[in-house]
Each structure stands twice: as structure tokens, then as C-alpha cells.
Amino acid sequence: MIRYSFRRLALLVVTLWLLTVFLFALNYFFPGDPLTNMSGVRASNPEAYQQQVVARNFDQSIVMQYVSFLGHFTRGDWGQSLTTQRDVFADLMPLLGATLELSLLAMILAMVLGAPLGLYAAGQQRGAMDRVVMGISLSAYSIPVFWLAQLFILLFAVKLGWTPISGQLNPLFNIDVRTGAILIDILLSDTPYKKAAIADAINHLWLPVIVLAIMPATMLLRVMRNSMLEVLQQNYIRAARARGLSESRILWLHALPNAMQPVVRQLGLMFSILMSNIIVLEVIFNWPGMGSWLVKSIYERDYPVMQGGLFTIAALILLVNVLVELFHAWRYPQVRKELYAEH
Amino acid sequence: MSAILDIRNLSIELETDNGLVRVLDRFNLQLSEGEIHTLVGESGSGKSLLAKAILGFINPRWKITADRLWWRHYDLLSLSPAQRRLVTGRDMAMIFQDPGSHLDPNEKVGAQLQESIPSGALKGIYLKRRADRKTRAERLLHRVGIKDTDDVMERYPHELSEGLAQKISIAMAIAHNPKLLIADEPTTAMEPSTRAQIYRLLAKLSASQGMSILMVTQDLTAVVPESQRMSMIYCGQLMETGPTQQLMAEPYHPYTDAMLSMSLFNQDLPPKTRLPTLKGAIPTLQHMPIGCRLGPRCPYARRACIHQPPLEKRQQQQFACHYPLRDDPDHE
Amino acid sequence: MQNTKIYFQQREPSPLRQIALHMNANPFAVAAAYFLAFAMLMMLLSPLITPFNPDEQFANAILQPPSWHESGEIRFLFGTDDLGRDLLSRIIAGSVYSLGYPLIAVFFAAVIGISIGAWAGMSRGVQSSTLNHLLDVILSIPSLLLALVIIAILGPSLLNVMFAITLVLIPQFIHSVHNAIYDERHKEYVTASRLNGVNRWYMLTRVIFPNITSAVVMQTTFALSTAILDIAALGFLGLGVQAPAPEWGTMLARSLDQVYVSPWMMVLPGLALFLTILSINILGDSVRAAIAERVRNA
Numbered sequence: 001m002i003r004y005s006f007r008r009l010a011l012l013v014v015t016l017w018l019l020t021v022f023l024f025a026l027n028y029f030f031p032g033d034p035l036t037n038m039s040g041v042r043a044s045n046p047e048a049y050q051q052q053v054v055a056r057n058f059d060q061s062i063v064m065q066y067v068s069f070l071g072h073f074t075r076g077d078w079g080q081s082l083t084t085q086r087d088v089f090a091d092l093m094p095l096l097g098a099t100l101e102l103s104l105l106a107m108i109l110a111m112v113l114g115a116p117l118g119l120y121a122a123g124q125q126r127g128a129m130d131r132v133v134m135g136i137s138l139s140a141y142s143i144p145v146f147w148l149a150q151l152f153i154l155l156f157a158v159k160l161g162w163t164p165i166s167g168q169l170n171p172l173f174n175i176d177v178r179t180g181a182i183l184i185d186i187l188l189s190d191t192p193y194k195k196a197a198i199a200d201a202i203n204h205l206w207l208p209v210i211v212l213a214i215m216p217a218t219m220l221l222r223v224m225r226n227s228m229l230e231v232l233q234q235n236y237i238r239a240a241r242a243r244g245l246s247e248s249r250i251l252w253l254h255a256l257p258n259a260m261q262p263v264v265r266q267l268g269l270m271f272s273i274l275m276s277n278i279i280v281l282e283v284i285f286n287w288p289g290m291g292s293w294l295v296k297s298i299y300e301r302d303y304p305v306m307q308g309g310l311f312t313i314a315a316l317i318l319l320v321n322v323l324v325e326l327f328h329a330w331r332y333p334q335v336r337k338e339l340y341a342e343h
Numbered sequence: 344m345s346a347i348l349d350i351r352n353l354s355i356e357l358e359t360d361n362g363l364v365r366v367l368d369r370f371n372l373q374l375s376e377g378e379i380h381t382l383v384g385e386s387g388s389g390k391s392l393l394a395k396a397i398l399g400f401i402n403p404r405w406k407i408t409a410d411r412l413w414w415r416h417y418d419l420l421s422l423s424p425a426q427r428r429l430v431t432g433r434d435m436a437m438i439f440q441d442p443g444s445h446l447d448p449n450e451k452v453g454a455q456l457q458e459s460i461p462s463g464a465l466k467g468i469y470l471k472r473r474a475d476r477k478t479r480a481e482r483l484l485h486r487v488g489i490k491d492t493d494d495v496m497e498r499y500p501h502e503l504s505e506g507l508a509q510k511i512s513i514a515m516a517i518a519h520n521p522k523l524l525i526a527d528e529p530t531t532a533m534e535p536s537t538r539a540q541i542y543r544l545l546a547k548l549s550a551s552q553g554m555s556i557l558m559v560t561q562d563l564t565a566v567v568p569e570s571q572r573m574s575m576i577y578c579g580q581l582m583e584t585g586p587t588q589q590l591m592a593e594p595y596h597p598y599t600d601a602m603l604s605m606s607l608f609n610q611d612l613p614p615k616t617r618l619p620t621l622k623g624a625i626p627t628l629q630h631m632p633i634g635c636r637l638g639p640r641c642p643y644a645r646r647a648c649i650h651q652p653p654l655e656k657r658q659q660q661q662f663a664c665h666y667p668l669r670d671d672p673d674h675e
Numbered sequence: 676m677q678n679t680k681i682y683f684q685q686r687e688p689s690p691l692r693q694i695a696l697h698m699n700a701n702p703f704a705v706a707a708a709y710f711l712a713f714a715m716l717m718m719l720l721s722p723l724i725t726p727f728n729p730d731e732q733f734a735n736a737i738l739q740p741p742s743w744h745e746s747g748e749i750r751f752l753f754g755t756d757d758l759g760r761d762l763l764s765r766i767i768a769g770s771v772y773s774l775g776y777p778l779i780a781v782f783f784a785a786v787i788g789i790s791i792g793a794w795a796g797m798s799r800g801v802q803s804s805t806l807n808h809l810l811d812v813i814l815s816i817p818s819l820l821l822a823l824v825i826i827a828i829l830g831p832s833l834l835n836v837m838f839a840i841t842l843v844l845i846p847q848f849i850h851s852v853h854n855a856i857y858d859e860r861h862k863e864y865v866t867a868s869r870l871n872g873v874n875r876w877y878m879l880t881r882v883i884f885p886n887i888t889s890a891v892v893m894q895t896t897f898a899l900s901t902a903i904l905d906i907a908a909l910g911f912l913g914l915g916v917q918a919p920a921p922e923w924g925t926m927l928a929r930s931l932d933q934v935y936v937s938p939w940m941m942v943l944p945g946l947a948l949f950l951t952i953l954s955i956n957i958l959g960d961s962v963r964a965a966i967a968e969r970v971r972n973a
Contacts, residue, residue: 015812029828054846135703138960142903142953146911147927147945154938239445242398243459243515244432253449259448268815276817280908284931295912298827312818318583321815334448334501 004329012322019314023307024069030303033056037303038069038087053338076202079304081297088308092290096312097180098168099282101291103274106212110270114217115263118245125229134225137218145277149211149284163207166286169327172268173197208285212277216270223266228259232292264328268321275317346373347555348397348523353399355392358404363627366392368636371654371661373521373614377553381566383592383602384576385625390559393576394525397557398437399427414523430556436516440528440550441509446500452511453496454549456480483514484585487544506537511545517548525557530565542567546635563606566591576653577601578626578636585660595660595667598637635663677737688954690969697965704961707954712906714951718770726761729921738937754939756929762940765921766947771924772910774951776833779901780840784902789850793855794855795849796819819905823914831914840905844898855890857909859883863880866951871960889966896959900952923948 025082039052053059057068072078078088117133124130157165168182169175175182175189175197180199191197228295232255240250253317279291286292294309296302330337374380385392396407399419412419417430439445448457457476460483467475484492487510493660500508509529516524526545530538546569559569565619566573568586573591574584575598581594587589594600596650603618612618623640634649641648647665654663685714688696698704717724739755740747742760747754767814795806813821818840825839831834859865869884909915910924918925930941 010809016813026782026828031828031830032688048909058700109737120722138956139470142900142949142956144907144924144945144948146908146924147941147948150927150931150934150941150945154934156939158935234687235439235444236440236447238400239399239437239439240447242435242437243429244436245458249458254450258447258449273814276819279817279823280912283912286661294823295914298823299816301827310820317817318812319817324716326565332449334498 001330001333005326008322008326008329013320015318017314019311019318020073022072023073023311024066026304026307026310031301032303033142034322036082038079039309040082040085040302040304042082051211053218066237074188076306078243082290082302083300083305088304091305092308092312094177094180094315095288095290095293097184098182099180099291100206101181102208102212102282102287102289103271103278105209106274107207107216107271109213110216110220112275113213114220115224117217118221121221122228125171128257129229130225133221137221140214140282141218141222143214145211146213146215146280146284149281152207152211163203166284168201168204169197170200207286208281209223212274212281215277216274218222219270219273222262223263224259227262228255231255231259232276234258261328261332264324264331268317271320271324272317275313279313301329347376347415348372348557348669349411349413351409353393353396353407353409353412355389355396355668356406356408358406359628360512363406365579365631366628367396369578370579370581371584372574374553374555374557376522377549379549379556379558379567379570381560381570381573382576383560383563383573385561387578387625387628388561388576390561390576394527394557394559397431397525398435399424399431399560402451412467413452417477430528433519434522436519436521437523437525437527438509438512438516438524438529440531442512442529443505444501445499445512446503447472447506448500451496452498452500452503453477453480454675456483456496456511456515456518459518461519465618479518480514483518484511485656486517486548487511487514488540489514493640497602505533506540509537509541511535513548515554517554520552521554523555523557525559527559528561529558533560535586538565563591563602575602579629581654582637583660583664584664584669585662587675589660590656594661595662595669596666597641597643597666599662599670608648636664691707693969694962694965697968698961701961703957703965705958706856708926708959710950710954711958714770714774714954718775721767721771725764725767727729727764727810729760729764730919731760731764734760736757738933740937741943744939749815754941756926756940757933757937762943763960765926766923766944766971767923769926769944769947770893772794772833772916772920773907773924773948776837776965777840777899777906779894780837780902780906781844781898784841784844784898785891787846788845790892791845793856796853796860797875797879806849807853810846810853811969813846814850821907822909826909826914831909831917833916833920836909836915836967839909840902843905845904847895847898847901851890851894852887856883858943859886888905889962893959893963894954896962898953903948903952947959 015082023036027034033043035049035052035056035058039056041048041052043049055068056072057064072336076089080087080091081091086090087200117135117137121133123128124133141204153165156162164170169186173186173191173193173196174189175185178185183198186194186197189197219325237250242256251255275291278289279295281287282289282291283295294313296304297305297309348424350370350372352369353367356363356365357462364415370389370393371392372382382390382393393414396405397419398410401407407420409420414430414434418432419427422430427657429602436637444451456481456487460476460479462472480496481492484495489495489507491509495503495507495511503511522554524545529545530541533541542565545556546559546567548554549569557566558565560566570587572585572588575582575590575596577598582598583590583594590599591603596602600622601619601621605621621640622642625631626636626639632652635641635644638644643666652665653661654661690691698708707820730876732756733751734783736748736751737752737759737761738757741754742749742752744754751763752762753766755761821843822839825842829835829838857877860969863879865882868878873882886906892944906915907922909929910922911928913925915926916922918926918929926944927948931946934941
């Protein structure tokens with residue numbers, strides 16, 4: 001397991017390094033001056049620009065430029081925004097918090113909804129309810145997320161008025177942004193209206209979380225159902241029955257853990273789908289997170305911000321994938337055997 | 344000697360796309376306590392299905408009928424599924440071919456072994472029970488001839504060899520001291536030395552615990568000397584049954600005779616002789632012949648064979664054939 | 676004449692036919708196939724069958740509700756948008772952008788991706804495992820994000836979107852074909868034909884390829900729904916097909932400001948998008964189920 005973990009983590013480091021090479025190359029691909037794209041300092045400000053030329057080795061070969069880029073990058077100097085002139089890295093942290101809050105809540109909701117429903121459908125195999133559940137899940141899986149968000153806003157926010165149309169919190173609650181995750185920020189703050197603020201935050205949160213959770217939940221449901229049906233046909237389940245183990249013991253201790261295996265393997269994929277949906281959803285719900293920031297930077301051709309957003313989202317996805325894989329290999333040892341056996 | 348397992352005229356029909364197919368046709372089997380009974384039949388002859396029917400792994404698409412399917416004093420067919428599981432779970436156990444796939448791949452062998460020990464047998468409170476469970480598991484492993492218990496219990500099923508996995512399956516099967524062990528081709532695809540080990544182990548267990556064993560195999564060479572009785576099954580029909588030695592020495596049924604001459608032990612054939620075989624191939628499920636199913640392949644078949652012959656008894660041997668060997672001078 | 680067919684002989688249908696039979700038994704799959712055929716026909720005939728020019732603005736009929744609404748007009752079956760353009764015509768014309776262009780993108784991605792995947796699958800060693808690791812990394816990043824990067828470099832336009840989507844889909848094809856071939860390559864029947872001395876080209880096209888058809892079909896349907904969704908999402912974000920073109924995603928984005936007054940502007944194009952993706956997914960799903968069924972019965 002240790003050897004496997006090292007291999008996987010080394011691969012992650014290599015991947016992240018490749019990502020920085022890609023980012024560096026992007027500065028040349030983007031229209032305009034590479035140094036401006038990288039640092040956010042325009043040539044119209046000759047003094048600062050000259051400073052950057054020296055600091056980022058732009059008077060030297062491209063290899064040295066990359067080395068300097070990597071140095072700045074790892075130190076957290078990701079340049080400044082072309083539109084607001086603010087430091088990208090400092091801006092990014094609270095946005096990341098807001099996005100993580102949304103995605104984690106959605107992921108949890110997806111698991112709470114998807115896994116039991118999948119088990120239920122497996123129990124009703126080929127029965128009427130199974131078909132209904134699977135039909136709904138396939139439809140929900142096919143709804144474009146931005147359309148679903150609009151429909152929900154129309155229904156819940158406009159027609160029923162249960163929830164605000166967009167945003168993260170009523171600006172009247174003057175909450176300092178620290179982590180970006182609104183619930184944590186409220187708890188950390190010293191506002192006298194904590195309870196009201198939390199209620200308001202939850203009121204803003206639930207609609208985007210539900211919209212986000214639907215797609216991963218349906219994926220989870222399908223994987224869970226199919227793998228459960230598969231596992232119940234396996235020899236070791238029959239052997240356990242032959243040994244006279246109780247049905248509930250077979251189900252909870254043998255069938256379920258094994259059925260969870262493909263589910264765990266899918267978690268990484270689910271997270272990356274969630275992230276791509278979050279980009280669009282943050283725009284619709286006007287959520288102050290990574291996604292809307294990234295899209296805005298593309299509109300404004302704000303290349304330093306774009307790089308920062310791109311790297312963060314990609315790194316997050318890669319990290320989650322590696323964590324899922326490590327967990328998978330730790331929990332399901334026979335996977336490791338397959339990995340070693342591969343040539 | 345009274346039979347603990349008594350099966351009379353057991354039929355199993357499968358629903359397929361082409362209608363009902365009778366895969367087991369009026370099958371009879373009696374098994375006494377402590378006896379090793381070998382059931383020999385080619386693949387597809389319905390022998391695994393019989394094992395499943397005894398244990399109650401019944402698919403709703405199967406139709407099972409029998410004049411009698413008794414285990415000791417329980418009529419298995421009239422019990423409810425829950426009661427039946429209780430009885431079979433307590434008194435019976437089964438081991439399979441391909442033992443590796445019959446262990447949970449994601450749990451250590453030790454944990455699975457300990458799980459199969461019935462909690463009723465343990466004494467003491469929590470911690471003591473755990474320790475007791477562990478020692479019992481170790482003792483089970485010793486009994487199936489595994490010495491390095493600590494190492495084996497820490498392994499995952501994919502880290503075991505086939506022979507070792509089968510021994511562990513046996514250990515798990517005998518954990519609750521079953522009265523009947525069904526061994527469904529336990530040594531197919533194993534090396535001869537491992538195979539011999541497994542058979543010796545099973546025979547020893549039977550002798551030391553009075554456990555009956557129903558040994559299912561497709562190969563006469565796998566019939567162990569300890570086996571007291573054996574039955575020949577072909578396409579779901581019982582061909583012949585009787586004491587092992589007697590049956591092997593003097594078969595009445597042409598099928599047994601053919602199988603014996605086909606398995607190449609004790610034969611001194613001159614070079615380049617044509618090996619004896621039965622003509623034709625095993626019929627597919629959809630195209631079972633009427634009457635005696637061996638009919639089209641039987642070298643002695645006559646007109647009467649389109650009716651299934653009744654089971655006839657001679658001394659301790661029973662056979663289902665209209666024209667048994669050694670009756671008719673033509674045969675010799 | 677004497678009947679020579681004494682025995683009832685059961686003929687096994689060919690694999691493709693078995694799949695077709697199985698799909699026919701599923702009413703949803705049949706409905707999805709018909710819907711998709713209808714959508715394609717609509718797309719091909721769109722210049723002929725649109726009631727109005729999709730860009731024509733009727734100044735006297737702005738934000739007209741659909742005809743079933745009490746203040747609707749039968750002239751504009753699905754109503755009009757905020758510039759007075761006929762919604763039905765725009766949806767029909769939009770199928771070219773939202774269904775036709777994804778089809779083209781998937782076609783190119785499939786041709787390129789399958790060839791590279793086949794080449795990679797047939798080669799061995801470091802080359803193939805490096806590629807595999809690299810693909811794993813690329814694939815873990817959402818296709819939409821990659822498309823966004825490419826758009827950021829090239830700037831938003833129809834051609835660039837097509838380019839971006841095609842580029843993003845290629846690794847998916849490479850990956851699935853490579854994996855499928857890799858799995859097959861170690862099976863006995865392939866070894867057997869290698870021992871028969873067939874050359875690599877024959878091996879790939881005649882021996883392995885028929886056995887990975889199912890993987891390719893599934894990947895294609897998956898890629899198609901991804902492409903449709905991504906093109907619509909890019910259009911929705913204003914980074915894809917540009918405004919006057921009646922692309923469904925762009926229409927949805929435009930409806931964002933009008934949704935309170937005229938919800939049909941949002942519901943109808945979205946419905947078209949949803950039904951198209953749904954029918955593709957149903958088809959893909961039932962192909963998968965049919966193949967699984969066939970394998971199980973075999």
C-alpha cells in the first residue's frame with residue numbers, strides 16, 4: 001500500500017508540474033504580450049513592466065523564463081488581475097471556499113439521495129418501481145444543468161417565492177469574508193444576528209445545492225443499482241448463503257461493501273462532472289465562486305485570473321481523483337494486485 | 344440403515360425461451376449417515392442443479408416437484424423458505440469448484456472464517472468470545488491441514504492458491520459441524536497432488552465426524568476409494584446406483600459400462616487402437632430424446648427404449664434399463 | 676416432396692440482429708430512436724420547413740405567447756421572443772447548430788480518436804502506458820473546462836467552438852478504444868490468430884475490431900451527448916455560437932432576462948435540448964443493456 005501511495009502521489013506531482021508547463025505555454029498562446037498575460041502588468045506602465053522583465057527573467061532564454069515562472073508560481077505570486085489590479089492568489093482563496101462549500105454540500109446530498117435509491121431499485125429489480133426510478137434517473141441525467149437551474153428558479157424563486165433568485169447572502173448582514181464558505185464565515189463572525197444570517201444563507205444555498213446534486217445523484221443511483229445486482233449474483237454471496245449466514249448479514253457485510261466498490265471508483269468522475277456544472281451554475285446563481293470568476297475572466301480577457309482559476313479547478317479535480325484512488329486501493333486490496341500485474 | 348437424505352422422483356423444470364425444459368427427470372437418491380456418495384455425470388447432466396435443489400437455492404423460474412425430498416425428518420418441500428434455510432444452514436454445507444470466487448474478495452480470510460463459526464457455540468462475554476472465535480478458527484484451519492494459521496488468516500482471497508482456497512472453503516463449511524457436505528466438483532482444474540490432498544481430507548473428515556458427503560464429479564477417475572456408494576446420472580436421469588466397488592466391477596447399465604471403458608485406468612490397450620467412446624454428443628437442453636435419454640447413443644437401444652425404463656433392483660444395485668448387461672447373452 | 680427438415684433447428688440470430696431485437700422489445704428505445712430520426716430529419720430539412728426566416732423580426736408581435744395560450748396567435752405556433760422572432764422557426768433552425776454541428780464534431784473526433792486509439796492499443800510498452808497516464812489526467816479535467824481554455828485562446832466563434840469540442844472529444848475516443856483493445860489483446864482468441872500468422876492490420880480490423888464495436892458505439896453516443904451539452908453550455912455562457920444565430924443554448928441565455936415575463940422562451944428551447952439529449956442517452960443505455968444481455972446469454 002505504501003509503495004502504491006508513493007507511486008500515485010509522485011504521479012500527482014508530475015501531473016501538477018505538467019500543468020504548470022501548460023500554464024506557462026498558455027501565456028504565449030493567449031493573444032497579447034506573454035509577460036503581461038503572466039504578471040498582469042501592462043507595458044503602458046514602463047517602470048513596473050521593466051521590473052517584471054527582470055524579476056521573471058524575460059531578458060533570458062525561455063527555459064529561464066519557465067524556471068522563474070515556476071518559482072513565482074510556487075511562492076503564491078500568481079500575478080495581478082488585468083482589470084482590478086488585485087493580487088490573483090489573495091483573491092482566489094475566498095472564492096475557492098465558496099465553491100468548495102457548494103460542491104461538498106452537493107456531493108453529500110447526492111450520496112444521501114443516490115445510494116439508498118439505487119439499493120431500493122436493486123431490491124425491486126425489474127419491478128415497476130425499479131423502472132420508474134431508473135426512468136426518472138435517466139431523464140434527470142439528461143437535463144442540461146443550466147436549463148434545470150432556470151426552471152427551478154422560475155418555479156421556486158419566481159412563482160412560489162420560497163427562495164431568493166440568486167446570490168450567497170443578503171448584503172445587509174455585514175459578514176466579513178474569511179474562508180469564503182458562507183456558513184463558516186457567519187459562525188466565525190461576531191455579528192449579533194447569527195441565527196438570522198445562517199437562516200438567510202441556507203435559504204440562498206438550498207436551491208443551487210439541489211440543482212447541482214441531481215446529476216451526480218442519478219449517476220450514483222445507476223452505478224449503485226447495477227453493481228448491487230451484479231454482486232448479488234456472485235459466487236461468494238451464494239457460498240455465504242450455503243454457509244447459512246443470515247440474509248441481513250450477507251447484505252450488509254458482504255454484498256454492500258463489494259457493491260460500493262464501483263461506486264467509489266466513480267466518485268472522482270462524479271466530482272469532475274460536478275465541477276463542470278458548478279462553473280455554469282455559479283454564473284446563473286451569481287455565486288461568488290471559482291466558476292463565475294473564471295467565466296468572467298474569459299469575458300474580460302483577464303489572463304492572469306484565467307490561469308489562476310484554471311489551475312485551481314484542475315488541481316482540485318486531480319487531487320480529489322488521487323484521494324479517491326488511494327481510498328479505493330486501501331479499501332479494496334485486490335485492486336492493488338491488478339495494478340502491479342499490469343505491465 | 345435408514346437414509347438421512349431421501350429423494351424420490353425429483354424433477355426440476357426450467358422455464359426457457361423455448362418453454363419448459365425438464366433438466367432433472369424423476370431422480371432418486373438415498374444417502375445414509377456418514378456415507379460418502381459419489382454422483383458421476385457429464386457436464387450439463389443436472390448434477391449441480393440437484394445440489395442446489397437440496398440446499399434450497401431455488402430460482403423462482405424453476406419448477407420443482409418430487410414424491411419425496413426429505414432431510415432426516417423434515418420434508419424440505421413443505422417447509423417455508425425461512426424454515427428451510429434454517430434447517431439447511433444448520434445441517435448442510437457446500438463446497439464448490441473454483442473456490443477462489445466463493446470467498447468475499449474484500450475481506451481477510453480470517454474474518455470470513457470467524458464469521459462462519461456460529462455464535463451459539465461461543466462462551467463468555469464479549470472479549471472472551473472474540474478470543475474464543477479466533478482459537479476456534481485456528482483449530483478449524485489445523486483440521487484442514489493448514490499449519491501457518493496466522494499468515495493465512497491475514498491474507499486476502501486473491502493471495503491464495505486454489506488448493507489453499509479450497510481448504511479454507513472446507514474449513515468454513517465444517518465450521519458448524521454439518522451433517523451433510525455437498526462437494527460440487529471440488530477439484531476440477533486442480534493439480535493432481537492438490538486434488539489428492541483435498542480428497543484425502545474430505546474422506547478423513549467424513550470418517551472422524553460421521554459427516555455424510557455427496558461428492559459430485561464428472562470423472563470416474565475422481566471416485567475415491569472411501570466412497571461407499573455411487574450413482575450415474577445422464578441428462579438428468581438416474582442411470583444406475585449401487586455400492587461403489589460392485590458398480591465398478593459389474594455394471595448393469597450400458598452407460599456405466601461405457602463410462603468405465605472410456606476412463607482409461609487399468610487398460611492395456613495395444614498401440615493405435617481406437618479408443619472406446621459413446622457415439623454422438625450430449626443432446627442440448629431443447630432437444631432431449633423421449634424415453635431413456637441415452638437411447639440415441641446407446642449401442643444396445645431397441646424399440647422399447649422410447650419408454651423410460653423403471654428402476655430395477657438387483658442385490659444392492661439399482662439400474663434403469665430395459666436390456667441390462669449380463670442378462671442377455673447377445674451382449675456378450 | 677420429402678421434407679428433409681426433420682429436426683427443428685434453432686437458428687441463433689447474428690450479434691447485431693440480437694441487439695436490434697432486444698432494443699425493439701424496449702418501447703422507450705424505439706421511441707427514442709424515432710424521436711432522434713425525427714430531429715435529424717428536421718435538421719436536414721430546416722431551411723425548407725421553417726415557417727418564417729428565423730432572423731425575421733415582427734415588430735408588431737413582440738413577446739407573443741405560444742398559440743395554446745389565450746393571447747397567443749396560431750401564426751406563431753410557439754410564440755415569439757423579445758425581438759419578435761418566431762420561436763418555432765428558431766428552434767427548427769437551431770437544430771442545425773445544436774444537433775448538426777455536434778454530429779460533425781463527433782464524427783471528426785471519432786475518426787481521429789479511434790485511429791490514434793487503435794494505434795496506441797496495438798503498440799506496447801512504455802509508449803502505451805505513458806499515453807495511458809497522460810490520458811487519465813486529461814480526462815479527469817471536465818471537457819467543458821478544456822473547451823473554455825481553447826475558447827479563451829482562440830476567442831468565441833462558431834468555428835472555434837467546433838474546433839474546441841472536437842479537440843476535447845478526441846482523448847475520450849482514444850482512451851476508450853485503447854482500453855478496449857488492450858483488454859481484448861490478451862484474450863486467447865487473439866493469441867490464437869496471432870499464432871495463425873495474421874498481420875497486424877488484419878488482426879486489428881478483422882479480429883479485434885468486431886469485438887470492441889460495443890465499446891465504440893457506447894463511446895460515440897456518450898460523446899454525442901457531451902458535445903451537444905457542451906456546445907449548448909458554451910452558447911449559454913456567451914462563449915460559443917454568437918448571438919443572432921438561433922442556437923438553443925444561446926436562446927436559453929437570452930431568455931434569462933425575459934424569464935419572468937415570458938417563460939416559454941426558456942422552456943421551449945430547453946425542452947428541445949432535453950429531449951434530444953434524453954433520446955441519445957436512452958439509445959446509448961439500451962444499446963449497452965442489449966449488449967450486456969447478449970453477453971450474458973452467450
